[in-house]
Amino acid sequence: MGRVRKILIANRGEIAVRIIRTCRAMGIPSVAVYSEADADAPHVRLADAAVAIGPAPARESYLAIEKLLAAADASGADAIHPGYGFLAENARFAAAVRDRGLTFIGPPPEAIAAMGDKVAARTLMERAGVPVVPATPVLAPEPAAFAAAAERLGFPVVIKAAAGGGGKGMRIVRRTEDLAEAVAAAAREATAAFGDGRIYLERYLERPRHVEVQVFADTHGAVVHLGERECSIQRRHQKIVEESPSPAVDASLRTAMTDAGIQAAAAVAYVGAGTIEFLLDPEGRFYFLEMNTRLQVEHPVTEWITGLDLVREQILVAGGAPLSFDAVATRGHAIECRLYSEDPARGFLPATGAVRVLGEPSGAWVRFDSGVAVGSRIGVDYDPLLAKLSTYGATREEARLRMLAALRETVFLGVVTNRDYLAAVVAHPAFAAGATHTEFLAEHFSDWTPPAGPDHALAGALAALALAGPAARRDGAPDAAAAPSPWESLGAWRPGAAR
């Protein structure tokens, strides 16, 4: 291991863009990889070099280990950053990278494997003195086995993928009669998402908060924490709003949770950036959920309050350097919202289309991490994450109000997004009060419908006029004339306004 000289990013979308930006700031050449669906994607344009790795389906491109290794060889990269998702928590990939004489910018494969098997990880954590939620070992995917286990643990229960993460393959079950379909679906989803269909059962805690601890370790034995993040705002176990610090964590709880996080990382001889997820119950008891052995989607909120660039630290640690910091002082508060191409008005169905106009928010203490640009086609092959918007403030309320203003500036035309849903969540009095838990959306937003905009009737009239003209291009592709700056539609331009 030595200093990293050229990095291949084995990922796509906003995280590939974000990693390439740090490479540029460090003066390290970057290599993008792309599937046929992503030939014109922003991460390809931004990187110093780009290698085509196959057809759109991830299995044949972003998950194809041999193709990625060949791309590294062909481009002369000596290190691979896996981002999050895809192969980021695949121990076989990390080992293959190492065996090829390349640097894997992440933890050792042994640590990934130890935490990747969620059942083995629980046992390991119990032994290390970290509190865990009652659960079964891996069960055969038969309704009878699950029914018997559920009786023992007590309903509600949650079916989880042993190789899981990010909510894939997860199903909450409240009645015995619903177990059969849920077991089958969870096993199929786990197989599709991770290539590993093993599932198990866990007691489901009602209304806990999701609080996670960011840890960082180097190859010289140092393990530190970078505070906690709260990610309780989840829909179908997918986080959509995250923040740091957690409004529920005071100094003594923070000490207890970060100590447990460091213990957990040390137990697997961890190296690099990692996250220990806990469920925090209303009484202030916390339970180990899992460890994510990679950079998290929501890492920007930690970057805001610590002033660190976590990707830079990952690259330095992977090159063998000691941590450039020890105990980090945090300040202020940061909130992140995930913008997805999905339709809240229609049950959050995935929305496809082409981005025809993109208004990116900016200004003081506003950060927009985007993986798309005008012209990007949003297909069905990948996660629907379009961009992450994060804001910072001296206080939580300041960050929250800044988020609402920035969401208003965020305009996507051509693809339906969850923007207005996010704004409604951040504006909700319970969110403003910090009264968040993992059932928050189910409790406050289960029958939410988008409110009619103030200029609803005017929009209808303008649409009728637009449709009365000759049809524009029928392929739905962006045309140059139809891609103006959307700033003008943000409400600031109002000469001669008489109100």
Add this chain to the structure above:
Amino acid sequence: MSVRRTIVVDGRPHVVEAHGRDDALTARVDGAPLALAIVRDGATWRVRVGGRTVAATIIRDRDAVWIALDGAVYHCVAGDDARLGVAGGARSPRVTAPMPGKVLAVRVEVGQRVGAGDPLVVLEAMKMETIVSAEDEASVQEVHVAAGATIEPGQVLVVLDFG
């Protein structure tokens, strides 16, 4: 110019009429009058309405129109093509795909009886599964898709008989 048609704005249908030229238009939305003056510059329209002037960004995508106006985004669909823009009402014998994606599994056969909530077809898009279920007790009349098929939103999956 003279226009009269149904426009579904974010799922809500409106009858829109408009007469005149861009610099002096009279529109009616569900009967309520709206006096407009418009200067078009590509996708940016400067619109004078009710004593204020706003700039709207307007993009047409076949029979749909996207409008960004004063921080709000409106998705408008022409009435005749509004099927996808309006939330479903009464139970329909033709069970359609709510989203684009792939058919993972077909759970029913022609002639089979199903109960309310029974799974008919399992779809997958963007790595998440969605189960399309029967809205009510019915018998399966036709099955139009097989596992592995790629589907478009609105495509008929199964036809039921609620009788």
